[in-house]
Amino acid sequence: xxxxxxxERLQSTIKKITGKGKISEQDIKEMSREIRLALxxxxxxxxxxxxxxxxxxxxxxxxxxxxSLTPGQQVIKIVRDELTELMGGENTRITVADxxxxxxxxxxxxxxxxxxxxxxxxxxxxxxxNRKPMLVACDVYRPAAIQQLETLGGQLDMPVFSLGxxxxxxxxxxxxxxxxxxxxxxxxxxxTAGRLHVDTELMTELQEIKDITTPDEIFLVVDAMTGQxxxxxxxxxxxxxxxxxxxxxxxxxxxxxxxxxxxxAVTDKPIKFAGMxxxxxxxxxxxxxxxxxxxxxxxxxxxxxxxxxxxVDEQQAKELEEKMRSxxxxxxxxxxxxxxxxxxxxxxxxxxxxxxxxxxxxxxxxQVDEGQLAQVEAIARSMTKKExxxxxxxxxxxxxxxxxxxxxxxxxxxxxxxxxxxxxxMMKQMxxxxxxxxxxxxxxxxxx
Amino acid sequence: xxxxxxxxxxxxQDDGAEQVQEKYKEGMKKTRGVFSGRINDLLARYRxxxxxxxxxxxxxxxxxxxxxTTVMDLVDELKMExxxxxxxxxxxxxxxxxxxxxxxxYGEDNEDIExxxxxxxxxxxxxxxxxxxxxxxxxxxxxxxxxxxxxKKVMMAAGDxxxxxxxxxxxxxxxRAGVEVIKQSAGSDPAAxxxxxxxxxxxxxxxxxxxxTAGRLQNKVNLMNELEKIKRVIEREIPGAPHEVLLVLDAxxxxxxxxxxxxxxxxxxxxxxxxxxxxxxxxxxxVLAIxxxxxxxxxxxxxxxxxxxxxxxxxSLFVYGLFADxxxxxxxxxxxxx
Numbered sequence: 001x002x003x004x005x006x007x008e009r010l011q012s013t014i015k016k017i018t019g020k021g022k023i024s025e026q027d028i029k030e031m032s033r034e035i036r037l038a039l040x041x042x043x044x045x046x047x048x049x050x051x052x053x054x055x056x057x058x059x060x061x062x063x064x065x066x067x068s069l070t071p072g073q074q075v076i077k078i079v080r081d082e083l084t085e086l087m088g089g090e091n092t093r094i095t096v097a098d099x100x101x102x103x104x105x106x107x108x109x110x111x112x113x114x115x116x117x118x119x120x121x122x123x124x125x126x127x128x129x130n131r132k133p134m135l136v137a138c139d140v141y142r143p144a145a146i147q148q149l150e151t152l153g154g155q156l157d158m159p160v161f162s163l164g165x166x167x168x169x170x171x172x173x174x175x176x177x178x179x180x181x182x183x184x185x186x187x188x189x190x191x192t193a194g195r196l197h198v199d200t201e202l203m204t205e206l207q208e209i210k211d212i213t214t215p216d217e218i219f220l221v222v223d224a225m226t227g228q229x230x231x232x233x234x235x236x237x238x239x240x241x242x243x244x245x246x247x248x249x250x251x252x253x254x255x256x257x258x259x260x261x262x263x264x265a266v267t268d269k270p271i272k273f274a275g276m277x278x279x280x281x282x283x284x285x286x287x288x289x290x291x292x293x294x295x296x297x298x299x300x301x302x303x304x305x306x307x308x309x310x311x312v313d314e315q316q317a318k319e320l321e322e323k324m325r326s327x328x329x330x331x332x333x334x335x336x337x338x339x340x341x342x343x344x345x346x347x348x349x350x351x352x353x354x355x356x357x358x359x360x361x362x363x364x365x366x367q368v369d370e371g372q373l374a375q376v377e378a379i380a381r382s383m384t385k386k387e388x389x390x391x392x393x394x395x396x397x398x399x400x401x402x403x404x405x406x407x408x409x410x411x412x413x414x415x416x417x418x419x420x421x422x423x424x425x426m427m428k429q430m431x432x433x434x435x436x437x438x439x440x441x442x443x444x445x446x447x448x
Numbered sequence: 449x450x451x452x453x454x455x456x457x458x459x460x461q462d463d464g465a466e467q468v469q470e471k472y473k474e475g476m477k478k479t480r481g482v483f484s485g486r487i488n489d490l491l492a493r494y495r496x497x498x499x500x501x502x503x504x505x506x507x508x509x510x511x512x513x514x515x516x517t518t519v520m521d522l523v524d525e526l527k528m529e530x531x532x533x534x535x536x537x538x539x540x541x542x543x544x545x546x547x548x549x550x551x552x553x554y555g556e557d558n559e560d561i562e563x564x565x566x567x568x569x570x571x572x573x574x575x576x577x578x579x580x581x582x583x584x585x586x587x588x589x590x591x592x593x594x595x596x597x598x599x600k601k602v603m604m605a606a607g608d609x610x611x612x613x614x615x616x617x618x619x620x621x622x623x624r625a626g627v628e629v630i631k632q633s634a635g636s637d638p639a640a641x642x643x644x645x646x647x648x649x650x651x652x653x654x655x656x657x658x659x660x661t662a663g664r665l666q667n668k669v670n671l672m673n674e675l676e677k678i679k680r681v682i683e684r685e686i687p688g689a690p691h692e693v694l695l696v697l698d699a700x701x702x703x704x705x706x707x708x709x710x711x712x713x714x715x716x717x718x719x720x721x722x723x724x725x726x727x728x729x730x731x732x733x734x735v736l737a738i739x740x741x742x743x744x745x746x747x748x749x750x751x752x753x754x755x756x757x758x759x760x761x762x763x764s765l766f767v768y769g770l771f772a773d774x775x776x777x778x779x780x781x782x783x784x785x786x
Binding site: 037040041042043045046109110111112113115116119142143144145146147148149150151152155196197198223225226227228229230232233250252253254255256258259278371 | 507510511512513515516579580581582583586589610611612613614616617619620621624634665666667668670698700701702703704705707725727728729730731734
């Protein structure tokens with residue numbers, strides 16, 4: 001990875017001030033430089049960064065360090081609080097028209113993912129809200145854009161209104177709404193052509209579509225990977241069309257997504273949805289607080305602690321620790337652990353949050369393949385209760401059955417059994433190590 | 449002679465370059481507007497070259513998506529240069545800035561790095577890769593037309609079998625350019641499509657085969673493996689191929705472009721970059737970082753929607769594009785209003 005997390009960057013700076021009870025101005029100055037760099041590397045617009053840093057400085061100077069936190073963690077907490085505040089609360093409500101159909105207009109730059117998002121949004125409306133949307137193909141410019149929407153409509157079994165590439169987009173939109181009224185569609189989603197925010201001619205076209213269809217929502221679709229220019233794009237679309245919300249796409253990539261913060265800061269419009277994959281059901285509500293952590297790219301020790309506190313039962317954790325020490329850890333415990341970890345969020349995110357994980361070789365760049373994890377779970381779940389308790393009894397024919405039951409191969413089952421044994425050994429070592437270090441209980445993630 | 453004088457001189461002498469220069473100027477009008485405006489503003493406000501000046505310069509460069517690491521390197525070098533030449537006046541710094549930018553870009557190499565590696569006596573295979581929505585298919589379409597106009601026999605393989613409408617999109621470009629497209633139905637194995645494409649192109653004695661692929665985010669391991677497989681198929685069929693692996697990057701992309709370049713290079717040995725959508729306000733400064741950190745040259749840039757708007761990249765012109773307003777202020781006659 002080209003970017004280190006903020007936590008890592010801060011580490012050296014923090015070292016100097018550990019043990020202090022208060023954060024001095026000089027500390028803040030050094031730290032704010034690191035925070036600034038981290039935010040800039042996450043593509044947050046430099047102006048937004050400047051404002052943020054000023055606010056963070058104000059809040060941090062002279063603050064007492066909370067008992068439970070190191071000064072570094074304290075600063076990170078302030079940063080994260082500021083970011084979360086700026087990102088605003090969750091908001092995925094779609095304004096509904098008094099008299100149907102509700103009209104939603106999708107706008108944005110080329111290649112942001114408007115057409116795909118149109119399909120995803122329609123799918124979401126039908127699945128979650130039991131609605132009957134109609135899609136409208138107003139991109140008459142890009143080759144095969146209409147076919148793309150028609151194909152998506154075919155996959156979803158949803159009507160797509162189009163008049164070919166010769167028609168005027170404004171006319172298409174107008175006729176589509178009439179048609180939707182006739183056919184009693186309660187939602188109309190208009191897919192428009194991608195355009196540059198500085199292209200006056202095409203921006204005027206959007207205004208005309210807006211005037212004639214009076215949409216209830218105008219969603220600006222933005223690529224999460226957008227850099228410093230996100231501010232110009234969002235500002236300009238918002239000024240000209242008064243957008244009502246934002247959909248952030250391609251968030252399943254490894255971008256920090258600082259653009260989200262920039263867009264929110266300049267438009268003050270909520271980011272409502274996030275595109276999380278190539279399939280049509282991968283449009284999710286946008287979680288501002290998660291985005292804040294992601295932008296910081298940290299080692300978010302705090303939120304891991306919070307997450308762990310809410311999700312891991314202390315009692316369970318203690319029992320587990322006992323089991324680990326006595327080597328009586330079974331596949332049942334393993335499954336339980338997996339469930340607990342899954343409740344906390346995506347695994348690679350969790351790995352990133354583990355204090356010190358960044359320093360461990362191998363772990364730093366570890367990419368956790370969630371698919372592989374599902375496979376492991378399937379294998380474990382395909383065992384009988386007895387097998388889970390006593391993996392030793394798993395012989396060749398049992399392995400065959402397990403492989404069949406989990407849709408894997410015998411060699412995959414073998415691999416898991418072997419890994420499980422190794423893991424048990426490693427755990428024993430780890431718990432022995434920790435015993436000497438500190439007596440505080442708490443959670444552990446044994447299969448890391 | 450200063451860098452800007454050299455640039456000016458070069459454009460004065462070379463009439464042929466004038467047209468290209470216009471394209472850059474026109475295409476990058478919005479791009480440079482803010483950029484050179486800010487640099488000018490900066491130079492006007494600061495009479496003296498001091499710490500504050502450099503800090504603001506840092507911001508201007510970061511606002512162009514040049515990337516924090518590259519900016520820090522650059523500013524450090526500038527500081528040294530300023531000290532060495534004993535520059536006190538901000539006006540003189542201007543030259544040094546752009547000189548350094550171009551220097552970062554070229555490094556040790558000569559200017560040949562920008563040319564496409566077209567084979568003389570055998571078929572050239574060009575594989576085009578990138579994340580979703582950067583403009584791969586469009587770039588291929590434009591490239592096909594340009595190569596055809598140069599008198600080459602061009603064919604295209606519709607390797608994006610995943611995205612809805614992608615095959616139709618390439619076919620539409622094929623029709624416009626009068627170039628044959630090898631395809632299979634949507635959802636089929638892309639490596640098989642490319643294999644078919646190579647076979648067909650060989651038997652029809654094509655000079656250039658352009659291979660489209662589906663957009664994929666670089667952190668999707670299975671999709672990157674698929675790309676490796678496609679490359680292996682090409683290597684097996686034609687030793688030495690693919691002769692070019694072009695990574696298409698969207699100029700509006702921020703720091704993630706570095707990750708893209710890194711990961712796609714690991715999978716497919718990227719040989720060059722096509723920087724698209726440079727006709728907005730985005731500056732595409734990330735290409736400097738990519739060149740600086742990964743040593744991959746830009747081969748083409750997209751300055752607009754027209755076919756001719758896909759231009760061969762020229763680093764000095766790129767920098768000229770960023771600074772053109774400043775050049776003209778300095779008294780270069782230029783009849784054109786821009």
